[in-house]
Amino acid sequence: MEKSKVYFTDLRTKPGFNMLDKLEKLVKAAGIENIDFKEKYVAIKIHFGEPGNLAYIRPNYAARIVKLIKQLGGKPFLTDANTLYTGRRHNALDHLDAAYENGFNPLTVGCQVIIADGLKGTEYREIEVNLKHTKAAKIGSAIADADIIISMNHFKGHEMTGFGGALKNLGMGSGSRGGKLFMHSSSKPKIKEKNCVGCRMCVRSCAHDAIFLNENRVAVIDYDKCVGCGQCIAVCQYNAAQVNWDEAASIASEKIAEYTYAVIKDKPHFHINFIMDVSPNCDCWSNNDMPIVPNIGIAASFDPVALDKACVDMVNSAPTIKGCAIHDHHDSDLHIEDKFTAIHGKTDWRVCLEHAQNIGIGNMEYELIKV
Template sequence: MKKSKVYFTDLRTKPGYNLLDKLQKLVVDAGIKNIDFINKFVAIKIHFGEPGNLSYIRPNYAGSIVKLVKELGGKPFLTDANTLYSGRRFNAVDHIEAAMENGFNPMSVGCNVIIADGLKGGDYREIPIHQKYCKTAKIASAIADSDIVISMTHFKGHEMTGFGGSLKNLGMGSGSIGGKLEMHSASKPVMKHDKCVSCGLCIKNCLHGAISFNENKKATIDYDKCVGCGQCVAVCRFDSATVKWNESADIANEKIAEYAYAVAKDKPTFHISFIMNVSPNCDCWNSNDVSIVPDIGIAASFDPVALDQACVDMVNKSTALYATELSDRDYHEGQDKFSHIHPDTNWKVGLAHAKAIGLGTDEYELVIVK
C-alpha cells in the first residue's frame, strides 16, 4: 500500500503568526480544501472533556476549524456521543452543560454543539460493515447523518487501548450507548437487583419488551428478547442496569477500528491530532495527570491510521519528563511509553486491524509545515 501523508507543525510561533494561524495553514497544506463543503453538514467530532480534567483541546482550536469550514461553504457543528458510564457526559442535558463549562459554546467556537446520539444515547443509525466482529455498527445519528466528518483529537494515553488517538475518537466516541456496549462487552447488560428501586424506567424505555418486574418487583432481563442496545443502562439512575466489562483489550481495540471504519464509510473524513498535554490516561476522568512528554505539535491527515502511528512514533521519540507516570513506573529511554504505562494493553492490535480492513495504512511520510 502507498504511504499516506501526515502533515505536522510544531508549536513555535512569532508575532503575527500564532498557533491558530499555524493550525489553519497545517490543514490547508494537508488538503482539507479538496473536500467539497458547499452546503454540507460537517460533524466536527471532538471530546469536550470531563469537567475537572484540563487536558482537553482548547475551544480556540475548534473555533479556528469552524471558521475555515464556514468559509468553505459548510455547515459545521461540534459533536460527541454520550458516555456508557455515569458522569457529566452521560446524557445530552448534562453533556451540553459540561461542554459549555469547558468553553465549547456558540460564542467561543462559532457554531452549535449537538450531542450526537440524543438525550439518552439511543439515537443511532445501524451501518452495515460486515467486519470480523461487527456486522453492523450503531453510530450516533448526528454523526452518521452528517455529510463530512472532521475529527479533532487530543492525543494521550488510555487505560484500555494504550493510547487515545483518532481511531478511538472516531470509533468509541461515535458509538451510541448500544455501540459502546458492543465495543466494551461480549455480554448483554445485567441487572443488579440490590440496586433496583422498581421505578420502571428501564421497562418503559426498552423498545424490545425484554425487561419486566419479577415476583419481587425487581427489573429482570429476558435475554431471548434483549438485543443489547444498552438503553436500560442509559436510563437507569441507580446503577442497577450495568455493563459487564468483559471484553479483552485486544478485541475492544479491533471493534473500535471497525466502528471507525463505519464512521468513515462512504463520506469524506479528515483528521487532526493535538500532541500536547499528553496525559497518561484518557480525558474521561474528572482530573488529569501531568504530561509524560513535552508538548510536541499538531498533525493532520486524511488517513487516521497513519496519523495515529505518526503520533505514537513522535511521542516515543520524545524525551520522557521527570516526576510523571513514566518515572513512577521506572521507565527507561527507548521503551514504548504507552505499553510501559499500560502493560496490559497492546495498541498495535487496533492499528493492524484498521489497516487490514482498509481504513488506512501505518506507512506514512511526515510532511513538515512551517
C-alpha cells in the same frame, strides 16, 4: 502500498503568526480545501472533556476550524456522543452543560454543539459493515447523518487501548450507548480484593447497580449486571478496580476500528491530532495527570491510521518528563521504547491500528511532512 502523507507543525510561533494561524496553515497544506464543503453538513467530532480534566483541546482551535469550514461553504457543528458510564456527559443535558463549561458553546466556537446520540444515548443509525466483530454499527444519528466527518483529537494515553487518538475518538466516541456497550462487552473489570478499602466510590458511580460491598466491605461485581463501561476503574483511587486484561482488550480495540470504519464509510473525512498535554489516561476522567512528554505539536491527515501511528512514533521519540506516571512503573526511562505500554503494561495499541489497516481504513506506513 503507497505511504500515506501526515503533515506536522511544531509549537514555535512569532509575532503575527500564532498557533491558530499555524493550525490553519497545517490543515490547508494537508489538503482540507480539496473537500467539497459547499452546503454540506460537517460533523466535527471532538471530546469536550469531563469537567475537572484540563487536558482537552482548547476550544479556540475548534473555532478556527469552524471558521475555515464556513468559509469553504460548509455547515459545521461540534459533536460527541454520550458516555456509557455515569458522569457529567452521561445524557445530552448534562453533556451540553459540561461542554459549555469547558468553553465549547456557539458563542465561542461559532457553530452549534450537538450531542450525537440524543437525550439518553438512544438516537442512532445502524450502518452495515459486515466485519469480523460488527455486522452493523450503532452510530450517533448526528454523526451518521452528516455529509463530512472532521475529527479533532487530543492524543494521550488510554487505560484500555494504550493510547487514544483519531481511531478512538471516532470509533468509541461516535457509538451510541448501545454501540459503546457492544464495544466494551468483552472487557469487564475485576476487583483486586487486597487493594479495596471499602470507600464505595465504585458503588456510587456505577450506572448499572453492578457493584456492592460484601460482608467484609470489599467491592464485588455482579457480572450479570456489569456492562464493562469501566467507570469503576476510572473512579477507584486504590487500584482495586482493574481491567481484566485478557483477549477482551484486543477484541475491544478491533471493535473500535470497525466502528471507525462505519463512521467514515463512503464519506469525505479529515483528521487532526493535537500532541499536547499528553496525559497518561483518557479525557473521560474528571482529572488529568501531568504529561508524560513535552508538548510536541499538531498533525493532520486524510488517513487516521497513519496519523495515529505517526503520533505514537513522535511520543515514543520524545524525552520523558521526570516525575510523570511512567516513573510510577519504571525507575529509569533509559530503555523505554514504548511509553504507552510503559504506563499501561498489558495493553497493545498495535491491535487497533493493524485491524484498521486490514479492513481498509488506512495505512500504518506514512511520510511525515513538516509544515
